[in-house]
Amino acid sequence: MAAQEQYPLTSTNLLQSLSSTDRAQLLSIGSVDRVEKNALIFHAGAPSEYVYIILNGQAKIYELSPQGKEVIMWFCFSGELFGLAEVWRGTHRDVYAQACSAVDLIKINRKRFRQYLMDDPAMAMRVIDILSGRLRILGDMLLNLTSNDVTARLVKLLARLFQRYGSSRDGRIYINIPLTHQEMADMIGCCRQTVTSTLGVLKRTHGLRSDRRMLYMEAESSQVAAETLTKLSIDLAESTI
Amino acid sequence: MAAQEQYPLTSTNLLQSLSSTDRAQLLSIGSVDRVEKNALIFHAGAPSEYVYIILNGQAKIYELSPQGKEVIMWFCFSGELFGLAEVWRGTHRDVYAQACSAVDLIKINRKRFRQYLMDDPAMAMRVIDILSGRLRILGDMLLNLTSNDVTARLVKLLARLFQRYGSSRDGRIYINIPLTHQEMADMIGCCRQTVTSTLGVLKRTHGLRSDRRMLYMEAESSQVAAETLTKLSIDLAESTI
DNA sequence: ATTATTTTGTCGCCCATACGACATAAACAA
């Protein structure tokens, strides 16, 4: 299990892995756009006309149940590609993409993107790699959801966030996204109140802190923070047995 | 939601969509193998050396929690490709693949397969399409799991199975896989007993029947069977509100 | 056919979590 937490960052980051000529070419077939915080980039039911690459900011990809329950599938950061899954068939979207901050992005027509991939097999391989990685992550989420309780799920989520998005500032490791309890609940499939209280326990019993919706820990590196939490999650799993 | 149930079969079936020359070429870079019923084709932790295409029979792809809980991600039928998600990075598997019947399959070395895709962009596009489809399915499962109760999840599962694998025999529509209650439980994330009793209710109150582990309904076509169940699932969702 | 193994059907208990309800606090707007 532990190994699954360690997907290399590059697996999800498209832009970073590109040569500058590739990057230029991507820019040339797409157009740069800016969306303000909280705006929907696309919504379920909409036609799938574009794929997107984030230049700056964060967006969340989620589904919405008929009863209005959000299920957040992932957060996208700069360099990441999204909106790909439905675009091939050209069917309508079945997820929502919403900006969590002001976002700059490249928007590429699906047919052009497809053509681009046809002409550049290496790039197509990158895309396959990205999709594979997401598949593994969703599989992991599925496993988590069905076989761990809320505490374990939350701890694992935090471990993953620290690992992927943790950054150091005056001796503390921060998760660089302001997350509400509701959003965390939507990521691990439970209700907001449960997140509030579970987080409360973690704050009281382990060194978790928060400041203006940013979670942090006292640790030397995000690796250490993530590992501390991962160990904790293993302990939890074992104590349950 | 209803629309999401209707992924065209082709989206998952690789072989069917190939020209005979492509098929021949695939065969030439791989080797044909046979595994007996219940044998593991690969297991979590194993190195990812091959991708597989089923010629005959069925296999299930699942994860296993440390506590031994199975989470079935999908069943693969003839023509379908599997074992792809981890193969790119060459990391170890994190899922299990197990034959549900005697299975004939093509086994292709990962590097060769990659080279093949590099040389044949159209094929790479097909693979992207397949991965995208699976991503949507997993997303759908995730949504289901967090926002529907067991009855709704089971009904939806049956609808999907009837739709994709339903076949007609003397006026009845059968799901052509012998499924145990445990397996269904593993597909919808609940325990075996709950499947048994929920299935019991469906059998008593709606025209569901079973014979030697094969579920069937009296209906004109698998479409009709699937639609009946889909409507039922919608009714259930609304009555809950 | 006979035995062994796996699956199904059914109960009852119990507990993790959902959900409603509010009070408080923080963030945002004007």
Next chain:
DNA sequence: TTGTTTATGTCGTATGGGCGACAAAATAAT
């Protein structure tokens, strides 16, 4: 600043469904 909105913290209650237990039935093995 002051009001307005949105997020957090904390109850108490209700319940879906997990889990153990065991008998009956169905499959598989010898």
